[in-house]
Amino acid sequence: MKTNCSHQPDCLKLIQRILDKEASAEEEARFLANKDQCLPCQEGHELELALRKALKTSCHSKCPSSLLESIRSKISSIILLILLLIPLFCWFI
Amino acid sequence: MSTEIDTAPALTESQARALFEKEFVPHLDAMYNFALRLTNDEDDAHDLVQDTCMRAFRFIGSFEPGTYAKAWLFRILKNNFINDYRKKSRGPTKVEFEWVEQSFAGEDDPEPAFQADLQAETVNEMLGDEITSAIQALPVDFRMIIILCDLEEFSYEEMAKILNIPIGTVRSRLHRARAMLKETLASYAMKKGYKTDMLSA
Ligand SMILES: [Zn+2]
Numbered sequence: 001m002k003t004n005c006s007h008q009p010d011c012l013k014l015i016q017r018i019l020d021k022e023a024s025a026e027e028e029a030r031f032l033a034n035k036d037q038c039l040p041c042q043e044g045h046e047l048e049l050a051l052r053k054a055l056k057t058s059c060h061s062k063c064p065s066s067l068l069e070s071i072r073s074k075i076s077s078i079i080l081l082i083l084l085l086i087p088l089f090c091w092f093i
Numbered sequence: 094m095s096t097e098i099d100t101a102p103a104l105t106e107s108q109a110r111a112l113f114e115k116e117f118v119p120h121l122d123a124m125y126n127f128a129l130r131l132t133n134d135e136d137d138a139h140d141l142v143q144d145t146c147m148r149a150f151r152f153i154g155s156f157e158p159g160t161y162a163k164a165w166l167f168r169i170l171k172n173n174f175i176n177d178y179r180k181k182s183r184g185p186t187k188v189e190f191e192w193v194e195q196s197f198a199g200e201d202d203p204e205p206a207f208q209a210d211l212q213a214e215t216v217n218e219m220l221g222d223e224i225t226s227a228i229q230a231l232p233v234d235f236r237m238i239i240i241l242c243d244l245e246e247f248s249y250e251e252m253a254k255i256l257n258i259p260i261g262t263v264r265s266r267l268h269r270a271r272a273m274l275k276e277t278l279a280s281y282a283m284k285k286g287y288k289t290d291m292l293s294a
Contacts, residue, residue, distance in 0.1 A: 012208065013268060020242060020267075022249050046213035051274065055243045058221035059228060063125035067139050068118070071146045075113060078150065079106050 005040040015045050019052065112153055116162040117146060123245055124170055130240055131174050133229055141177065145170040164247065168255045205272030209279035216278065227277040235270035242267055
């Protein structure tokens, strides 16, 4: 196995595009075929996966229910306002 | 100047309400999370999501059902954030800001100078707090794109629309943001004495 990858910057970009689902099927197949022979690419792939997993498990927050209620009531008052204003407007014309 | 015409949605009351419940509510957790990461403050995040929903609701008539509401909402949220953020930080006026944004839009972010030597196991051993503070430590443009991509899984094309930048810039900015994130994590790991190699060129 290679312990040195001569085109690592390009490999890393490809790894990221593959994980972002933006690489073509050929690019992905080519990477997977070479991965077993290249240690830096294997480690790079594992690191990118680990980072995504860590972000998904750590950066979570739920919308507080008070916020949802507050938005709903604001929307209700807008609707009410529109319902009142439109007939008024028509009446003046 | 933004053209803010108070357009009453060309929908009936119940249609508008139903559209809100169906198209907005499922994305509120993601919107709140995005807002919280951007502002780093619960009250600001609350206001930002609320303003975004009100603005989106006002223009709900221009929303095409069946299109991706999440990307539309995130774009409004990001624009709201930039305008508010600018006000709070007393930055340039809107016109100047747009000029700045456009002048950078054509350029790709430069290549990261180096990639930190960080191991997958080190990342796996890290605490959630370390990951979130590393994210918060990123400049806001880089934080934004990492969240949009890695957390919300928007495509490059959707991110280009949300951020109003070319796809090439999405790609290079993401690459740079990830290099910065790894650098920050590697520095945490060194401080804590996780076993890592020295940063390599
Ligand atoms: Zn390689």
